[in-house]
Amino acid sequence: xxxxxxxxxxxxxxxxxxxxxxxxxxxxxxxxxxxxxxxxxxxxxxxxxxxxxxxxxxxxxxxxxxxxxxxxxxxxxxxxxxxxxxxxxxxxxxxxxxxxxxxxxxxxxxxxxxxxxxxxxxxxxxxxxxxxxxxxxxxxxxxxxxxxxxxxxxxxxxxxxxxxxxxxxxxxxxxxxxxxxxxxxxxxxxxxxxxxxxxxxxxxxxxxxxxxxxxxxxxxxxxxxxxxxxxxxxxxxxxxxxxxxxxxxxxxxxxxxxxxxxxxxxxxxxxxxxxxxxxxxxxxxxxxxxxxxxxxxxxxxxxxxxxxxxxxxxxxxxxxxxxxxxxxxxxxxxxxxxxx
Numbered sequence: 344x345x346x347x348x349x350x351x352x353x354x355x356x357x358x359x360x361x362x363x364x365x366x367x368x369x370x371x372x373x374x375x376x377x378x379x380x381x382x383x384x385x386x387x388x389x390x391x392x393x394x395x396x397x398x399x400x401x402x403x404x405x406x407x408x409x410x411x412x413x414x415x416x417x418x419x420x421x422x423x424x425x426x427x428x429x430x431x432x433x434x435x436x437x438x439x440x441x442x443x444x445x446x447x448x449x450x451x452x453x454x455x456x457x458x459x460x461x462x463x464x465x466x467x468x469x470x471x472x473x474x475x476x477x478x479x480x481x482x483x484x485x486x487x488x489x490x491x492x493x494x495x496x497x498x499x500x501x502x503x504x505x506x507x508x509x510x511x512x513x514x515x516x517x518x519x520x521x522x523x524x525x526x527x528x529x530x531x532x533x534x535x536x537x538x539x540x541x542x543x544x545x546x547x548x549x550x551x552x553x554x555x556x557x558x559x560x561x562x563x564x565x566x567x568x569x570x571x572x573x574x575x576x577x578x579x580x581x582x583x584x585x586x587x588x589x590x591x592x593x594x595x596x597x598x599x600x601x602x603x604x605x606x607x608x609x610x611x612x613x614x615x616x617x618x619x620x621x622x623x624x625x626x627x628x629x630x631x632x633x634x635x636x637x638x639x640x641x642x643x644x645x646x647x648x649x650x651x652x653x654x655x656x657x658x659x660x661x662x663x664x665x666x667x668x669x670x671x672x673x674x675x676x677x678x679x680x681x682x683x
Contacts, residue, residue, distance in 0.1 A: 353533055355476075359483050361533040362468055363490025365526045369429070369463050370491055371498025372437060372518045373402055373456050374578075378495070378585045378602065379502040382595075383511040390446050392586075398453035399582055405457025406464065413467050422471020423534045429463025430527035432456070434519040441515035459522075465491065471534055495581070496603045503599045 377396045384395050417425055436455030443449035461467065468487065473480045505514035556562065588598035 353535070355483055358475075358533045359486050359490070361529050362472075363487055365426075365430075365463070365530050366465070366468065366487060366491040367494045367497055368518070368521060368526055369433065369459070370494035371502070372433060372522070373460050373464070374399065375495045375498055375581065376456075376502075377582050379499050379506065379599065380511050380514070381586065382589070383506055384449075387511070388444075388446075390449070394446055394450070396582055398450060398456075399578070401450055401453040402457035402460050403578075405454050406461035406466075409458065409461040410466055413462055414470055417467065417470045417474055421474055421534070422468070423531055425462045425467055426471065426530040426534055427527060429459045429467065430522045430530065432459035432462065434523040434527075437515045437519035437522065441512040441519070475534070499585070499599050499602050503595070 377399055381392060381395045384390065385392050413425055432455050436452045436457075436459055439452035439455060440449060443452055465488070469480075469484050472483050472487070476483060502514055505517060509517070585595075585598045585602050588601060589595060593601070
């Protein structure tokens with residue numbers, strides 16, 4: 344029965360909708376969590392705001408450290424066991440936050456949430472979709488990010504509502520139950536193990552051979568710095584957005600309402616990104632790199648000309664050498680004939 348179900352894959356719209364709902368909850372209970380929860384946590388416990396918000400940094404660090412292992416697990420076993428583990432980690436971490444009456448326990452809870460982030464946010468789900476759909480995964484991945492963009496729009500007002508009625512601890516328990524009872528079975532049901540491709544031995548195995556990029560270490564370091572700076576700025580704004588607004592005298596309800604605009608702004612930017620990049624390439628990048636392209640083309644023509652000259656020189660030298668060899672052989676035969 345299981346084989347029959349996996350032989351007929353689900354409609355991609357169903358898969359992306361289910362994973363998209365899980366992404367909304369995952370982002371809303373991790374990356375966007377402190378924006379609403381930090382103030383009531385600080386007010387009740389007296390902990391430093393820096394430590395409360397710093398839990399997010401612990402979660403992100405944990406997620407980054409386990410990412411290579413998560414990728415290998417998805418490559419070997421598919422996305423289902425990894426996403427199952429993500430829901431369990433999220434549920435355990437959020438429940439522990441609700442039970443935290445000491446700061447070290449709270450920070451430990453963020454380690455568990457970080458494990459859930461590393462196994463359940465975009466990186467892991469993108470890899471799972473790539474494992475499922477191969478080269479056709481680009482469309483599902485793009486659509487999934489549109490769902491994730493609404494995480495703050497949905498979870499910030501929902502969190503504020505629950506905190507007002509059941510307290511921040513009760514809200515953590517409700518979110519933990521949603522991960523365990525709703526998102527876990529939902530993700531496991533739509534992420535199915537991909538069929539193993541047939542192995543064809545048509546030649547020597549070159550899978551172990553990899554080509555290195557020139558200055559690969561430098562490029563990697565620069566890319567890491569740029570992405571870290573961009574992510575750091577984005578994290579500071581998103582995590583502290585409601586805190587900034589309230590510090591300027593905006594009441595909590597209005598701050599949450601203003602914060603919900605962030606989600607549609609993300610989705611709009613992501614929807615317009617492909618077209619914007621085409622326009623950018625057409626009107627800006629081509630102008631910048633046009634001169635470089637022309638220089639490259641001229642250099643290529645010059646290189647081809649030099650190669651042609653070298654080849655002609657080689658042919659001339661070869662013909663001359665053959666002519667000298669012929670003259671030498673003729674003189675040798677005449678000498679041998681005269682000696683006889």
